[in-house]
Amino acid sequence: MTVEHSDVGSGPPVLFVHGSPGGCDQGELMTRFLAGSHRVIAPSRPGYRGTPLTDERRTPAQQAELALGLMDSLSVDRFDVVCWSGGGPSSYLLAAAHPDRVRTMVAIAAVSTSYHVDLRRRVGMAEEKLLMNRFGTWLAGKLADSAPSTAVKMLLAEEGDLSRHEVKEITAQVLDDEEQRAFALGLFDTVTGPRKRGFDNDMHQYAELDLPLGDVTAPVLLVHARGDADVAYEHSTYADQRLPSSLLVTLEGGTHVSAWLGPDAGAVQAAIREHLGRG
Numbered sequence: 001m002t003v004e005h006s007d008v009g010s011g012p013p014v015l016f017v018h019g020s021p022g023g024c025d026q027g028e029l030m031t032r033f034l035a036g037s038h039r040v041i042a043p044s045r046p047g048y049r050g051t052p053l054t055d056e057r058r059t060p061a062q063q064a065e066l067a068l069g070l071m072d073s074l075s076v077d078r079f080d081v082v083c084w085s086g087g088g089p090s091s092y093l094l095a096a097a098h099p100d101r102v103r104t105m106v107a108i109a110a111v112s113t114s115y116h117v118d119l120r121r122r123v124g125m126a127e128e129k130l131l132m133n134r135f136g137t138w139l140a141g142k143l144a145d146s147a148p149s150t151a152v153k154m155l156l157a158e159e160g161d162l163s164r165h166e167v168k169e170i171t172a173q174v175l176d177d178e179e180q181r182a183f184a185l186g187l188f189d190t191v192t193g194p195r196k197r198g199f200d201n202d203m204h205q206y207a208e209l210d211l212p213l214g215d216v217t218a219p220v221l222l223v224h225a226r227g228d229a230d231v232a233y234e235h236s237t238y239a240d241q242r243l244p245s246s247l248l249v250t251l252e253g254g255t256h257v258s259a260w261l262g263p264d265a266g267a268v269q270a271a272i273r274e275h276l277g278r279g
Helices: 024-030 060-073 085-097 119-131 134-146 148-159 164-176 178-190 196-205 234-242 265-276
Strands: 005-008 013-017 039-043 079-084 102-108 220-225 246-251
Touching (some): 079 265, 220 234, 220 265
Parallel strands (some): 220 246
Antiparallel strands (some): 005 039
């Protein structure tokens, strides 16, 4: 079993399941705020970076069992799960199938039901696929290095239904905050390079989903911005209505990355740490 992963920090174990696209590097970046209090294990899902995509690893259910196998190989019995975006389906399935292993779950802007792509998102997906080839990887790195303000503006405009004024205002806040600036510019590296096979598989698998949310007995913290332009806010309201034990934190306005970028990030991360402490 080849599963590329990072294993950082010490403390209660957390499995972080990345988005579409993503990888173990995205997991490391997105969980920096947990580094001082938790051991974070972040795999690359099949088709991303160094984890091969095979016929036995295509479905969210298969990927859930693969993640569990990784935790077994690391001798981790009970653990928390944190997922973002396209990491939602396999995370919900893992929690539903193995309630004795998953203590708590945090689903950040996570896919919870069939994911259908509108015209705007098709344009965004075309841009994401461009970033996955060699030229796109070079271009993204060049932009982040030489024009950080432009890079952050593009990111926020793509990930949220924001006005120009809001994009400008949040961009200024991000650039003035050392941690948020590093996150925003680092995020480009976690969606470029060898990730296309995993991304294409996710889009195929997520077109029709019927997840057993009612079987998830672990307490789930849902975090979602109403202005999310990537995964609609309704994915989290859908999950909240069906999960036996859940709390939905709604961010007014915001983007797909509001848990890390913008004025709400600090409060969201504090809420996540508090929720994980319940495990």
